[in-house]
Amino acid sequence: MAQILVGTDKADKNAETRRRGRQMRATNGAFAQSYAEARARFLAAAEAAGARLTSEAHPLRGPDGGALAIDTAFIGPADAPKLLAMTSGTHGIEGYTGSAIQSKLLEEGLGERLPADTALLFIHAVNPWGFAHGRRVNEDNIDLNRNFAAPPFPENAGYALLHNALVPREWTEETRAKSRAAQSEFIRTHGLGAFVAALSTGQYTHPDGLFYGGRDPSWSNRVMRGIFEREFLTRQTLAFIDIHTGLGERGAGELLCTEAPGHPVFELGVKWMGPDVRSTSAGTSVSADVRGTMKGALIDLLASDGKQRQTMAISIEYGTVPQDRVGAALQADNWLYRHGDPESPQGREIAREMRAVFLVEEADWAETIHEQAARHVDNALKGLASS
Ligand SMILES: [Zn+2]
Known part of the structure; x- marks a missing residue:
């Protein structure tokens, strides 16, 4: 390995x-060429670092017939009051980046640098089915980072207006041009902000559509809540980092907090991670004000038992390619799994494009995302040590 x-x-x-x-x-x-390869590297790095490993087997298999799982690597005292946690692959295919970051940090000896009161928990491939199939969504076409919402589900009237244009029956030059025209028309009528909100904040009405949050907790959601309850509720001070790609300028890593300025989680993020932390709910981020996020659910859980805790919870969003190209790839991927054949030449081309829009396989991009991740982890550790 x-x-x-x-x-x-x-x-x-x-x-x-x-x-x-x-x-x-x-x-x-x-970067790894497959989920299996990424997983093998992660498990080998974790084992070499002396981590305690757990594995939650997914009921389905990968496209190669291989097993799928959410794996965790834990280093440090089981009852450590402080925890540094990092998740990868919440959005399936974005896991190539998060997995590489986790593996490299383990390989470079992060586990050996932990203070005695601090444990490390790396959670690998939150959405292993999407990771293995090269998709952002999970096995139920659910966007996991919209799946942690509770009823009543947020309404998204704008998405309903766009849905038919976003998910055409055929995926040809002609239908793509029509879709682009409909999206441009929406932007002319309602503004770009309304378009981004309609498209990406999440929707709970079109199970076959884009950015569908799902109306029930998915497999990954249930597993993650279990991990949060077992490994997070017992701590006093937490740093949580969820790795994403596909939004923002190429190579730029934006730190996103779901909470607004003034909220203790946001303020601790700024204190530990620096003034570049952005708030999705305050509209200062590359991301829309997304509902039902995993990080939001964790923050709610940690606030639910009345215990005093310090919680720092952010996502890092690494930019890749321009947004319209990412959007077109997501539309094509959605069409492929509804109407197309992933094994056809067109299917393979769409899969290549999905990988290209969520992962920049160039040395300078790899170098900058690893450098930034190492710096952010160092800042989180300093923050934990100071608390
Ligand atoms: Zn993402």
Whole structure:
């Protein structure tokens, strides 16, 4: 499993280059080619770091017939009052980035740097089915980061207006042009902000549509709530980081908090992670004001038992390619699983594009996301130590 990734330049004997080569592994950033490969690297890194591993088996299989699971790696005292937690793959395919970050941090000895009162919990592939199938949604076409809402579900009248244009029966040049025209018309009539809100805040009325939150807790939701109750409620101070990709400028990592300025979780985020923390509910983020997020559910849970805690909970959103390209890829992916054939040449092309819009396989992008993640983890650890 150590040979999952390929070293760089065999001809160059320079030790520094070889060291850098081991760090970067390859000029494409050396991301895994499959969920199974990413999972194997994570499990090997966790085992080598002496982590306590758990695995929640998913009822379905990957496209290769392989097993799917939410894996956790825990390092430190079971009763540690402080916890640093990181999740990957809440949005399936975005897990290539989060998984690589988790594995690299473990491989570079993060577990050895923990203070005696602090434990680390890495949760790998929150949405393993989507990760394995190269999709952002889960097995039920649910956007997991909209699935933690409780009834009454948020209304989204704008989405209903857009739905037919977003999910055409055929996926051709002609239908794509019609869809783009309908979206432009919506923006002209209602404004860009209303369009982004209609499209991406989540909707609970069209199970076959985009950004569908689902009306029942999905498998991943139930598993994650169990993990939160077991591993988070017993702590006094928490830092929680959920890794995402696909929003924002290429390579930029935005720190997102669901809470607004003034809320203790937002303020602790700024105190520990710096002034760049953005609030999705205050409208200062690249993300819309999303409802039913996993992070929001965790914050609610931690506030529910009346205990005094310090909670820092953010997402990091790494930018990849322009938003219209991401949107078109999501539409194509939605069409493919409703009406198309994932094994056809067109299906494979759509899958390649999905990977390309959520993962930039270039060395400089890999370098910057790893550098930023390491810095953010250091800041979170400093914050935990100071509390
Ligand atoms: Zn995401």
